[in-house]
Amino acid sequence: xxxxxxxxxxxxxxxxxxxxxxxxxxxxxxxxxxxxxxxxxxxxxxxxxxxxxxxxxxxxxxxxxxxxxxxxxxxxxxxxxxxxxxxxxxxxxxxxxxxxxxxxxxxxxxxxxx
Amino acid sequence: xxxxxxxxxxxxxxxxxxxxxxxxxxxxxxxxxxxxxxxxxxxxxxxxxxxxxxxxxxxxxxxxxxxxxxxxxxxxxxxxxxxxxxxxxxxxxxxxxxxxxxxxxxxxxxxxxxx
Numbered sequence: 001x002x003x004x005x006x007x008x009x010x011x012x013x014x015x016x017x018x019x020x021x022x023x024x025x026x027x028x029x030x031x032x033x034x035x036x037x038x039x040x041x042x043x044x045x046x047x048x049x050x051x052x053x054x055x056x057x058x059x060x061x062x063x064x065x066x067x068x069x070x071x072x073x074x075x076x077x078x079x080x081x082x083x084x085x086x087x088x089x090x091x092x093x094x095x096x097x098x099x100x101x102x103x104x105x106x107x108x109x110x111x112x113x114x
Numbered sequence: 115x116x117x118x119x120x121x122x123x124x125x126x127x128x129x130x131x132x133x134x135x136x137x138x139x140x141x142x143x144x145x146x147x148x149x150x151x152x153x154x155x156x157x158x159x160x161x162x163x164x165x166x167x168x169x170x171x172x173x174x175x176x177x178x179x180x181x182x183x184x185x186x187x188x189x190x191x192x193x194x195x196x197x198x199x200x201x202x203x204x205x206x207x208x209x210x211x212x213x214x215x216x217x218x219x220x221x222x223x224x225x226x227x228x229x
Binding site for chain 1: 159204218
């Protein structure tokens with residue numbers, strides 16, 4: 001079965017500095033990987049997805065993630081944090097072939113300091 | 115854009131009440147999902163449906179049932195609400211196409227409090 005571990009439960013950055021959210025996954029199959037963002041009292045919004053094409057994936061709002069198979073990682077980065085990036089972020093991995101269920105990490109809460 | 119709507123944003127119910135949470139999607143997606151979200155636990159799958167009248171249990175189905183009579187609508191039912199079912203409930207939908215896992219689109223959530 002697949003699983004995902006988000007290595008930091010909370011990340012605090014200053015506005016204008018880089019953001020790094022770390023995610024490791026485990027899967028016996030070549031997975032699809034996703035990052036979602038959730039602002040307070042809102043549903044989840046897709047930031048980006050990896051589906052076996054380019055290993056560097058660009059998403060919305062300046063975020064990008066790099067798939068590293070050798071390290072089983074899918075870390076999310078943004079060069080310059082904005083106050084509006086304060087939210088909770090979830091790393092998500094797909095199941096096996098024909099399995100459309102997703103496994104969610106526990107989430108990383110990002111705080112942005114002015 | 116895909117739109118997933120949920121019938122209520124906030125709901126307060128008493129212990130033992132029967133509770134219905136409704137979800138509607140407008141993009142003709144085959145798959146629909148119900149999750150609950152609790153602090154520190156991420157999202158946990160309760161049930162999902164891959165076609166009308168078809169359903170499968172997720173990771174935490176106990177105390178819940180579902181209904182999918184029409185493709186666009188997926189209902190979550192708490193037969194007898196209990197305080198440990200106080201949570202945020204999220205509905206999602208996705209396409210289905212064989213070996214490809216498509217992203218899920220989420221509704222805004224229903225925050226249910228059982229007193």
